[in-house]
Every structure is written in structure tokens, then in C-alpha cells.
Amino acid sequence: MKAFSELAQPLAITMWDFSWLERRWPGAGYEDWDEALDGLAERGYDAVRIDAYPHLVASEPHKTWDLLPCWNQQDWGSPALNRVQVLPALAEFIQKCAERKIKVGLSTWFRQDAGNTHLQIKDGIAHAHIWIKTLEHIEKAGLLEHILYVDLCNEWPLDVWAPFYKNPNGGNDWRHPSCLQWMEQSTAEVRKFYPQIPLTYSLWPDKAFQKGELSFFDFLEPHIWMVQQGDFYSRVGYKYERFESIGYENIVRHAEPLYRSNPDLWQAQLKDCILWHAELSRRTGHPLMTTECWAIVDYKDWPLLDWGWVKELCAIGVETAAETGRWAAIATSNFCGPQFRGMWRDVAWHQQLTKKIHQSKFPGRD
Numbered sequence: 001m002k003a004f005s006e007l008a009q010p011l012a013i014t015m016w017d018f019s020w021l022e023r024r025w026p027g028a029g030y031e032d033w034d035e036a037l038d039g040l041a042e043r044g045y046d047a048v049r050i051d052a053y054p055h056l057v058a059s060e061p062h063k064t065w066d067l068l069p070c071w072n073q074q075d076w077g078s079p080a081l082n083r084v085q086v087l088p089a090l091a092e093f094i095q096k097c098a099e100r101k102i103k104v105g106l107s108t109w110f111r112q113d114a115g116n117t118h119l120q121i122k123d124g125i126a127h128a129h130i131w132i133k134t135l136e137h138i139e140k141a142g143l144l145e146h147i148l149y150v151d152l153c154n155e156w157p158l159d160v161w162a163p164f165y166k167n168p169n170g171g172n173d174w175r176h177p178s179c180l181q182w183m184e185q186s187t188a189e190v191r192k193f194y195p196q197i198p199l200t201y202s203l204w205p206d207k208a209f210q211k212g213e214l215s216f217f218d219f220l221e222p223h224i225w226m227v228q229q230g231d232f233y234s235r236v237g238y239k240y241e242r243f244e245s246i247g248y249e250n251i252v253r254h255a256e257p258l259y260r261s262n263p264d265l266w267q268a269q270l271k272d273c274i275l276w277h278a279e280l281s282r283r284t285g286h287p288l289m290t291t292e293c294w295a296i297v298d299y300k301d302w303p304l305l306d307w308g309w310v311k312e313l314c315a316i317g318v319e320t321a322a323e324t325g326r327w328a329a330i331a332t333s334n335f336c337g338p339q340f341r342g343m344w345r346d347v348a349w350h351q352q353l354t355k356k357i358h359q360s361k362f363p364g365r366d
Helices: 033-042 054-059 089-099 124-140 177-193 232-236 246-261 263-284 308-324 347-359
Strands: 011-017 047-051 064-067 082-085 103-107 147-151 288-290 327-330
Touching: 011 103, 011 347, 033 089, 054 124, 089 103, 089 124, 124 147, 124 177, 232 246, 246 263, 246 308, 263 288, 263 308, 308 327, 308 347
Parallel strands: 011 047, 011 327, 047 103, 103 147, 288 327
Antiparallel strands: 064 082
16 A cells, blocks of 8 residues: 555544553543444544554563653543553554554654653664564554554654654754654665555644655655644743643633634635645655644643634635645544544534545545
8 A cells, every 4th residue: 555556535534642542541532442443433534543652562562561641731642650551452453443444554652651661762773673573563463454554753853752862953853964864764674674554754844845855755744733823822822731731721711712813814824834735745746644633733621612613623624635635644633532522522523524535636646
């Protein structure tokens, strides 16, 4: 399925990150995988992106690991110390997806365990081999055909997800030669063993992108939100606070009122970013996939937070991306999971958008 050439239509994809394995306590949303996946299929989705925990699989796949929280303010993953065993759970989950004809995209947020196993990754080759070992386990289980792609690291090279790589440029700027070398070496090494699997690193949007950069990717996976455009978050007063509630208090006070004060402006900025990436796809020949999008980065079921304006923006994002014909897979938001009850319960909304995704054109590769 290299570069998705065998897909009959664009896929409706969702991001279940590390929640699929960590949020299994009663009421957390993923304690019953059959129920959660039946709900996903009912809503019209046919692909899911999950954390495969490749560094843990490559180290001791059947070990029970103590994982530390990366936040306590968000409803992705666990807000406190948790314990997981990656295998055989990973194979069992992929099998359940396969039974429902749901393709699985593999990614990783390099979750921190008590022993800091993720810090043992020293270079691009080592990075590649943790993925090679993980794919070997999936292949031995007879499940490789159900893997849609591999994203070698979520939102590379942000230090919150890849602390083992010290980015000379800082932040999410991937243009330093050492960063480019890391990505190129790692994708080339994985490709030696699994040439049939599309490879990428998911990235934040970057309008300085030039043709020829990242040509070693099989596709691009930009994460696109309205709040990244202009000065929305600075005016709201949100600073990605991970362990204190002031960020959400400011979202309650300012986010929806700011959007409602000039919706045409914020919608236009979102559309502009989507259309820019569509043109980038035409120039480079890379198909696009987006699994985190379109309204606001962080949100949840919380007092005085309404999902209406978020769903409004997400629908605009889906429709705009679908109309370009450049996306091989489109998400409706990064909140499409059972733990986000206010978003999840509107089954008809999901079905309407997944239908539009499936009816959109397929990009192919120039």
C-alpha cells in the first residue's frame, strides 16, 4: 500500500494516540475495545492512529511498564501514574481493528516510563530499529497487512515528544542539518526492511516549506488548527499549560467569545492554511494526511465549555480539505474518541463528515 496507491477512496481517520492502551480504567472510554471500535465504525471511520510504544516493544515487549503522566489537564492518555503491557495488547487491538476493516496508522509520542527508556535513542539508526523490531512483532502476528503507515515520531522534533533529540534550532523547526539527517537516515533504514509501508514524521504546519525538502517522506502529515493562525492563543491567554488549570480557565473566558466576535476572519485563516498545504502537495507530489485538526488544539468536557463552535470549525476544515482532492486520509478533529463525550455522542455529525471524506477525490502521487 505504498503511498496509499491501493486505497479505493480517502479514509476517515481518528487519533486514539496512547489513550487506546492507557485509558482502560472504568469510565475512561477504552476499557472495552469492542464497544469503542464498534462506535468508531458506526460513525463511519475506517482508520485509526495509535501509539505503538516502539521503544518499549523494542526493549521488553511483554513487561509491565510504569508510565508517568505528560499532563493532568488533558483527556488524552492518563492524568496520573499508570501501568501498561504493550504486547500482546498491540496485536489484539490491531486484530480487532482488522475485523472491522479499520486500518491502523502507527505513531509514537515516546511516552516516559519510570526508567526513561526513551532517552536511550541516540541517533536515527537506533530510532529506526525500535520501529523495525515493533513491525517484526506485528508481522509475526500476521497483522502487517492492516498497517496503513508508520509515523516515526509525533510532531517531530518537539522536545515534549522527542526529548532524546536536542534540536539546535529549538521548538518545531526541523531544518537543522542534524535534524534532516536523523529523519532521512531513520526512514531509509526502516524502508530497507519494510519497503511496502509508507513512512513519515508528523509535523506542525510550516509555510516556509520548499519543494525538495523531506522528499524522503512517502506522505506529509501536517497538524492544522485554526488557533495556530494569527494571534488567537495569545489573545485567549492559553500557553499549553500541562499541569495547571489556568489555561482552561482562560479558554472558558475568552476562546469562544473571540471566535464568535469575527468568525469569518478565523475561518478564512483556517481555510488559507489548508489550501496552502494542498498547493504544497501539488508541488511536491506528496499525498497529505491530517489526524490532528481543525479548530482548537486542546479542549475537553469541562464546565462552561461548549462543543458547538468547535464542531462548526471542524466541519469547515473537513469540507475544505476534502474539496482539494489532496488528502488520502482526513480526521474530523483530534477529539474523536469516547473520552470526549460531548464530541463523541453526536453520531450524526460524525457520519455526515465521514461521508463527505469518503466521497472526496483521491490525490494519487504526481
